[in-house]
Amino acid sequence: MLVIRPITAADLPALLQCAEESGHGFTSLPVNEEILANRIQHSEESFAKAVSQPGSEGYLMVAEDTETGEIAGTTAIEAAIGLDNPFYTYHLSTVVHSSRRLNVHNVVKVLTFGNDYTGVSELCTLFLRPEWRQGLNGRLLSKCRFLMMAEHPERFDNTVIAEMRGVSDEDGNSPFWEWLKEHFFSIDFTLADYLTGIGKKGFIADLMPKLPIYVNLLSPEAQAVIGQVHEKTRPALRLLEKEGFTCRGYVDIFDAGPTVECDVRNIESVRHSQLCRVEIGQPTGLADSIVSNTSFTHFRAIVDKVDVLNGTALMSAEAAKALDVKQGDQVRLIAQ
Missing domain, CATH: 2.40.40.20 (Barwin-like endoglucanases)
Structure with a gap:
């Protein structure tokens, strides 16, 4: 039987193993022992803290096999994102350029850089090791968080989001990032993703274009992956969609994977x-x-x-x- 419980310092080796197995694009599990140890410590402090409203707490949990003691996976909730470190997104929207005189009417998509999700709660760090990907184990890792939110609503915001991993290949190359890299950056996607995972986000504010980007100016490869998810992330996305989560046009600034959201009161597992x-x-x-x-x-x-x-x-x-x-x-x- 798998049991979900708060992580402890003794779970660091297992968490590091999950980070190594999760692969490229899994920003919240960087392969960095010091960063992961700090995150465990922060989680232990968060679980022990008396809270009346959400703040910078982070609740990291593991799934433990009660027979073997082995750690099968991990899952987490951030109570309120963007308070200590900025949480950046692109918002995909539509603008119209028209001229009655020339009888020209063009509808185009634009990506706008911003911090619109500051203060909301985030579902994150869901990873189940391959040998346990069977039965209801994935659902347990995902839905246990909704039971926590239903029982302890004062610890979480009314809006809950989840970032879905975007499209990248086995070597960690992202078509969306390749376009950004060519025009604005000079580092690989895997390095940019890793720096974000360990909290070094200053380069984003320094180098990311601040003005809206017209989507039709991107490469065809970059355009094709906006709002699309990594093949390994599709099961997690389907679970969240059944819970009532939907994408309102927000995508990741590195791989353009969708961010889905739901009012906590409308999450199916919370309601029922x-x-x-x-x-x-x-x-x-x-x-x-x-x-x-x-x-x-x-x-x-x-x-x-x-x-x-x-x-x-x-x-x-x-x-x-x-x-x-x-x-x-x-x-x-x-x-x-």
Whole structure:
């Protein structure tokens, strides 16, 4: 059984392994032991902090196999982005150039550089190692965050976003970045992405074009990938779209991958999650549920068979142990 729990300092080697396996374009998992150690420390401090409104907290979690103790993946939420370090995006919009005198009417797309998502909450750092990509493990990593948001709304903003990895090849080359690099930068995509991941974003403000960019001036290859996702990211995008997330024209400034957003109150798993009282026994049904306890500091989430009836969740002793709950405690769950 996989159990989601807050990360600890002892998980650093496993997190570093996830970073190495995640590949190019996974900005929030740089292959840098010092940066990852600092992020773990920040997460531990964030989980221990008393919070009445979202700030610069970052909540990083891991999925642990209860039988082997091995770390299968990681997932995270940033409470409010852009407060300590700027959060840049491009916004894709439409402008019209027309002349009645010449009877000319042109509709063109432009990319505008900005910081429109400052202060919103972000879903990030979702990575599941290949050998665990089966069953409901991916859903557990994704949806456990919505249970946390539903149970502890004071810690998160009303708007939640997720950056989707854009198109790049096996060597980390991005068609969109190649165009930017040719005209404005002189560094490779992998280096730019890595510098962003470790928080060194000054070069973006120094070199990124500040005026809107006309999309039809980009190379055909760059135009083709705007708003498109990496093939390995499609399952994660489909999950979020089913939750109600949609792209409102914002894309990543490096690879042009889409940023999707949703009001937290409209997220399907938040809306349909329910609080139930724990009853320990032997579930008879076949339905799986994603279940979390109601603690924040000692947050736990699993996927298992649970019988839900009249506000009671009948679960096995093994599930109760994994969630660190006992008879009569409350849990929050989403039926699958």
